[in-house]
Amino acid sequence: MDTGWAIVNTAAALVMGFAAAYFFICVGSGLVQLRRAGVRLGAQSKVSYGRPYDPKHGDPRGSGFEIYYLIPCLNEEAVIGATVSSLASAELDFRIFVIDDASDDDTGAIASAAGGAQVTVVRRELPMARLGKGAALNEGYAHVRADVAARGLDPSKVLVCVMDADGRLSDGAVGAVTALFEDDTVGGAQLSVRIRNRSTNFLLRFQDYQFWTQSSLTQLGRMKTSSVSLGGNGQFARLSALMELGDAPWTEALTEDLDLAISLAVRGWNLTTTPLASVDQQGIESLRPLIRQRTRWYQGHMMAMKRAPEVLGSPNVSHGASIEMLLYLAVPWLFDLPWSILYHLILIQIAITFAGVTATADPVIAWGSMAVVIYVLGFWPALITAVLAYRRDPEMGRLRTLAIGHSFLITNYISYICAWRALFRIILRRNGWVKTSRVTEVPAAPATAS
Amino acid sequence: MSDIPLFVSRWTTGIVLFIAGIAAWSFGETYRMHEARLEAGVVNLLSPVKAVAQDGTAVVWTGMGTSDIMGFNITSACSSAALMGGFCVVTAILLVAWRSRTKAILFGAAIALTLILLTNLVRLSVVIGATRVWGRAGFDWTHMYLGTIVTVVGLFVAAGAYLFLLMREPSGAPARRKAHRA
Numbered sequence: 040m041d042t043g044w045a046i047v048n049t050a051a052a053l054v055m056g057f058a059a060a061y062f063f064i065c066v067g068s069g070l071v072q073l074r075r076a077g078v079r080l081g082a083q084s085k086v087s088y089g090r091p092y093d094p095k096h097g098d099p100r101g102s103g104f105e106i107y108y109l110i111p112c113l114n115e116e117a118v119i120g121a122t123v124s125s126l127a128s129a130e131l132d133f134r135i136f137v138i139d140d141a142s143d144d145d146t147g148a149i150a151s152a153a154g155g156a157q158v159t160v161v162r163r164e165l166p167m168a169r170l171g172k173g174a175a176l177n178e179g180y181a182h183v184r185a186d187v188a189a190r191g192l193d194p195s196k197v198l199v200c201v202m203d204a205d206g207r208l209s210d211g212a213v214g215a216v217t218a219l220f221e222d223d224t225v226g227g228a229q230l231s232v233r234i235r236n237r238s239t240n241f242l243l244r245f246q247d248y249q250f251w252t253q254s255s256l257t258q259l260g261r262m263k264t265s266s267v268s269l270g271g272n273g274q275f276a277r278l279s280a281l282m283e284l285g286d287a288p289w290t291e292a293l294t295e296d297l298d299l300a301i302s303l304a305v306r307g308w309n310l311t312t313t314p315l316a317s318v319d320q321q322g323i324e325s326l327r328p329l330i331r332q333r334t335r336w337y338q339g340h341m342m343a344m345k346r347a348p349e350v351l352g353s354p355n356v357s358h359g360a361s362i363e364m365l366l367y368l369a370v371p372w373l374f375d376l377p378w379s380i381l382y383h384l385i386l387i388q389i390a391i392t393f394a395g396v397t398a399t400a401d402p403v404i405a406w407g408s409m410a411v412v413i414y415v416l417g418f419w420p421a422l423i424t425a426v427l428a429y430r431r432d433p434e435m436g437r438l439r440t441l442a443i444g445h446s447f448l449i450t451n452y453i454s455y456i457c458a459w460r461a462l463f464r465i466i467l468r469r470n471g472w473v474k475t476s477r478v479t480e481v482p483a484a485p486a487t488a489s
Numbered sequence: 490m491s492d493i494p495l496f497v498s499r500w501t502t503g504i505v506l507f508i509a510g511i512a513a514w515s516f517g518e519t520y521r522m523h524e525a526r527l528e529a530g531v532v533n534l535l536s537p538v539k540a541v542a543q544d545g546t547a548v549v550w551t552g553m554g555t556s557d558i559m560g561f562n563i564t565s566a567c568s569s570a571a572l573m574g575g576f577c578v579v580t581a582i583l584l585v586a587w588r589s590r591t592k593a594i595l596f597g598a599a600i601a602l603t604l605i606l607l608t609n610l611v612r613l614s615v616v617i618g619a620t621r622v623w624g625r626a627g628f629d630w631t632h633m634y635l636g637t638i639v640t641v642v643g644l645f646v647a648a649g650a651y652l653f654l655l656m657r658e659p660s661g662a663p664a665r666r667k668a669h670r671a
Contacts, residue, residue: 042565045566046571049571053576057652060652064656351586358657358658416637
């Protein structure tokens with residue numbers, strides 16, 4: 040019995056030790072990056088969205104960069120109009136390709152009406168449609184390449200931006216992003232994500248906390264190793280980097296964005312982000328669709344582990360980036376899945392220890408002391424991230440931030456459920472997915488360059 | 490070995506470390522006997538109390554030469570053997586999987602293993618010291634509460650140092666990324 044508990048304790052200590060060390064190294068590095076850039080932690084907390092060409096963060100043309108937006112859509116009439124009108128600009132000739140993946144609604148017509156001549160709707164028809172986001176992006180990418188060739192543009196001066204149909208770039212985002220690509224080793228950049236409807240309910244506030252504090256700070260930390268992970272919204276890539284990946288840079292993987300990040304990194308392209316711009320999107324308002332979305336993410340993330348040998352074997356990836364990417368890829372396998380079991384075994388052990396302690400000492404003092412120790416050991420990461428979350432977004436208030444920070448006791452179960460569902464889907468080779476639905480939005484006023 | 494002139498191969502080193510890790514779990518009693526000797530040395534070094542490790546056991550006797558002799562048995566749950574074994578196995582896997590980082594992996598493992606060992610010696614010393622001063626209450630508080638916190642902090646620092654050393658770029662190494670892509 041003792042040997043069994045010793046194994047549980049050792050495994051739990053290793054899992055938690057490495058997970059906490061990895062997380063706080065990334066976050067610590069992120070804070071250092073912010074300090075070096077002279078940017079406050081809460082710099083973007085009050086930014087507004089929908090005017091990406093506002094020149095306050097730099098010239099939106101950024102040393103002559105051209106931008107092509109790719110917006111894959113399937114039944115997005117509720118949100119696509121507002122998104123396209125926020126990206127269209129009378130002053131800048133940036134192109135918007137809306138890839139209508141055989142929508143049943145008026146997505147294409149609404150997108151055309153919202154963006155005018157700057158919008159090209161690429162209509163895909165069944166049975167060659169609805170084959171995944173990667174396939175849709177690759178079709179849009181083919182149109183981008185054709186257009187770039189026709190205009191005689193230099194692919195190294197062309198940026199391809201993938202947006203979700205409900206995505207909005209922060210004011211001045213384009214100037215901040217193009218400045219990153221002036222470093223010609225940068226192949227991709229990912230913006231931090233905010234949840235637009237975060238004040239609606241706890242679940243949305245929790246998603247915003249995950250994106251805006253946990254994910255965003257670790258992403259800023261990855262700037263140090265140039266291994267920032269790409270996401271599906273606010274993802275920028277240099278066209279010449281994408282062209283190194285052939286005609287289909289986005290794979291059929293469920294997390295085609297993570298796959299793209301790995302492909303670019305192993306070819307020696309730097310991946311970065313900026314604290315001066317972000318993208319916002321709708322969160323998911325109820326639990327069941329959230330679990331469905333996260334299970335898909337987990338499945339894609341877990342399947343991407345098979346690319347770890349490429350990362351470790353690439354002579355183009357720095358040592359820091361190799362270990363960082365390896366750890367990131369391993370998180371579901373080495374943290375979420377084992378911890379979902381170990382955590383409960385540790386709880387049982389604590390209960391047994393409680394009984395032993397109270398048998399030999401004053402129960403009130405013993406239980407009180409034990410509770411304090413358990414709280415300190417269990418919640419110190421929550422206390423630190425709560426402080427960071429408050430500084431990242433002071434509008435949340437101290438108490439609410441503290442509550443959100445402690446909510447991981449419950450919200451961790453979302454991760455556990457999704458990780459195990461994803462594992463079973465991998466074992467059963469089930470890869471089909473229902474797309475996340477949106478809430479209807481009113482189109483915003485067209486964006487301007489000044 | 491790709492970046493250090495060792496006469497044994499990366500695979501051999503990895504296999505040896507893997508076996509050492511399994512041995513730390515399987516032969517924990519032997520490990521604990523040596524840990525007890527080290528702990529006795531630490532007590533002798535840091536305090537006027539005389540301590541000895543009993544041959545063939547993992548018991549540290551303190552207060553030798555006085556009428557107040559106390560014995561402390563280092564059990565498997567109190568030993569650093571299991572964690573040391575875990576780090577050895579992790580290191581072995583990394584060595585085999587990642588040929589270009591041999592030196593950093595071994596250096597990081599050496600630092601991490603040292604930190605784990607030292608942390609546990611500190612923890613045991615705190616328990617022994619508190620028990621000698623405050624008796625049973627001192628033992629309960631430091632063994633159950635303070636000792637656990639010391640262990641967790643030590644492990645976090647060890648894992649952090651390990652990862653930090655692995656992620657560092659070698660000094661003077663040429664840039665591995667392409668300098669001009671555009």
